[in-house]
Amino acid sequence: MINIIAQLNIIKAMEIKPNFSELAREYGMDRRTIKKYYEGYEGKPKNKNKSSRLxxxxxxxxxxxxxxxxxxxxxxxxxxxxxxxxxxxxxxxxxxxxKGLKPAKKIKAHPRFETPEGEQAQVDWKEDIKLISKYGEEFIINVFNFKLGYSRYTYFELRENKTQQDLFECLINAFKAIGGVPKRILFDNMKTVVDIENGRRRINNKMKAFADDFNFKIELCKPRHSFTKGKVEASNKFVDWILAYNGDFEDEKDLKNIIKEINKKINSSVNQAISVPPILLFQKEKEYLSPLPNSSIIEHYLDLEQKAKVLKDSTIYYKGNKYSVPKKYLGKTLNLKLIDYKLHIYFNTELICVHKLSNKKINYLPEHYIEILEDIIKNQDNLEQICNDNLNQLDKLLSY
Missing domain, CATH: 1.10.10 (Arc Repressor Mutant, subunit A)
Incomplete structure (x- = not known):
C-alpha cells in the first residue's frame, strides 16, 4: 500500500493522468480502490471514535x-x-x-503478613469522612473497620464519634457478628487504646481490662509503620466507596444502610490476595475463634454512658430507634444511659427526660411533640387533641 501511494504522489507531482486499470494489474488491486487513494482517501482511521453506552x-x-x-x-x-x-x-x-478521567494514584510497596485461622484481627478507623445529604445537610462520620487476618472477613460500623466507649461497643458488635473473639487484635496507636508517657507508649487500664474480659491480647503497630496493619488499611479503600454517594443520600440511617451494603459486597466478592470471597474462608476461620464472655460482662460495657446528637425532628438515635427530647436541645450532643431498661437522657449532668425502651422506630413523648406543633399550628385551642391524634396515627403507621 505504501508503494502505490508513493507512485500516485509522483504521478500527481508530474501532472500525469494515471491509468488506474494498469496500476490495478501491477499492484493486484481494484482500480476503484486506487482511484480512491488518488482522490485523497487516507485509509480507515486507526482509532475508531465509537460511541459507548457510558x-x-x-x-x-x-x-x-x-x-x-x-x-x-x-x-x-x-x-x-x-x-x-x-x-x-x-x-x-x-x-x-x-476519557482521561482516572484519578492519580500513589503506589507504595509493603511486605505481606499471613496469620493462621482465628489468630489475629486488625482494627482501624476511617476518620472524619465529610458528606452532604441530598437536602444539603452536612455529615461528618467515622467508620470502624475490623478485619480478620486469615479470611479477610470484615466488619464495618458507622459512628459519629470515636470515643473509647464507641470502640468498646464496635468491638463487641464485631465479636457478635463473627460469633467469637480472635486471640490477638492489632491496633493503631489510637488515643482510646494507648497513653503516651514521657514519649513511651502504654496500653491504658480500661483497654487492658476490656481485653482481659474478652480474652484477647492487644498488639500495637510500630510508629510510622502503617504497613504492619496493611490488611485493614486495604479494606479502608472500600469504605471510600461511600464518597460516591455524596449528595445522593437522605440521612444517617441511609448512610448506615449504604455501609452495610458495601460491607456485604466486599465479604462476598473475590479478594485478590486470597483469590476467593472472604465469606468462604470465614466459614473455616470462625471455628478457631474463642467464645464470647458471659452476658453480664458484655452488658457491663454496653451499659456505659453513650452520646447522641439531637436531630432536626427533636429526636436522638438509640439502637436503631428514635426517642424525643425537648426542642431546645436541637443540634446539641446529649448523654444516654440505660438504667433498668429505661433510657435516661442527660444534657451534661442534667437529666432532661426518660423513655421506656421500645421496638417502635419513632418514640415521641406528648410534651415534646406539642412543643414542635406549637411552631406549626396557629390555632392552639385543640393542640393537645391534635397531638394525641397524630401520635396515635403515627403508632398505627409504624405498626404495619
Whole structure:
C-alpha cells in the first residue's frame, strides 16, 4: 500500500493522468480502490471514535471521580447500586482511562503478613469522612473497620464519634457478628487504646481490662509503620466507596444502610490476595475463634454512658430507634444511659427526660411533640387533641 501511494504522489507531482486499470494489474488491486487513494482517501482511521453506552453518564462519572479520595471501583459500585446499566467493571475502567478521567494514584510497596485461622484481627478507623445529604445537610462520620487476618472477613460500623466507649461497643458488635473473639487484635496507636508517657507508649487500664474480659491480647503497630496493619488499611479503600454517594443520600440511617451494603459486597466478592470471597474462608476461620464472655460482662460495657446528637425532628438515635427530647436541645450532643431498661437522657449532668425502651422506630413523648406543633399550628385551642391524634396515627403507621 505504501508503494502505490508513493507512485500516485509522483504521478500527481508530474501532472500525469494515471491509468488506474494498469496500476490495478501491477499492484493486484481494484482500480476503484486506487482511484480512491488518488482522490485523497487516507485509509480507515486507526482509532475508531465509537460511541459507548457510558457516554450518557459521562458528566456524572466525571463529577463523581473528582471527589477527593474516591476510587474508580467505588464510583462503579455507586452506579451499579443505582440500577444503571453500565456493563462490567473492566469495560467501565477502560472507559474511564480512555476519557482521561482516572484519578492519580500513589503506589507504595509493603511486605505481606499471613496469620493462621482465628489468630489475629486488625482494627482501624476511617476518620472524619465529610458528606452532604441530598437536602444539603452536612455529615461528618467515622467508620470502624475490623478485619480478620486469615479470611479477610470484615466488619464495618458507622459512628459519629470515636470515643473509647464507641470502640468498646464496635468491638463487641464485631465479636457478635463473627460469633467469637480472635486471640490477638492489632491496633493503631489510637488515643482510646494507648497513653503516651514521657514519649513511651502504654496500653491504658480500661483497654487492658476490656481485653482481659474478652480474652484477647492487644498488639500495637510500630510508629510510622502503617504497613504492619496493611490488611485493614486495604479494606479502608472500600469504605471510600461511600464518597460516591455524596449528595445522593437522605440521612444517617441511609448512610448506615449504604455501609452495610458495601460491607456485604466486599465479604462476598473475590479478594485478590486470597483469590476467593472472604465469606468462604470465614466459614473455616470462625471455628478457631474463642467464645464470647458471659452476658453480664458484655452488658457491663454496653451499659456505659453513650452520646447522641439531637436531630432536626427533636429526636436522638438509640439502637436503631428514635426517642424525643425537648426542642431546645436541637443540634446539641446529649448523654444516654440505660438504667433498668429505661433510657435516661442527660444534657451534661442534667437529666432532661426518660423513655421506656421500645421496638417502635419513632418514640415521641406528648410534651415534646406539642412543643414542635406549637411552631406549626396557629390555632392552639385543640393542640393537645391534635397531638394525641397524630401520635396515635403515627403508632398505627409504624405498626404495619
Amino acid at each position: 457516554d450518557k453518564f459521562y458528566d456524572e462519572i466525571k463529577m463523581k471521580l473528582e471527589i477527593k479520595g474516591v476510587t474508580v471501583k467505588g464510583v462503579y459500585e455507586y452506579f451499579l447500586n443505582k440500577g444503571y446499566e453500565i456493563g462490567t467493571y473492566s469495560n467501565f475502567n477502560k472507559y474511564v482511562k480512555r
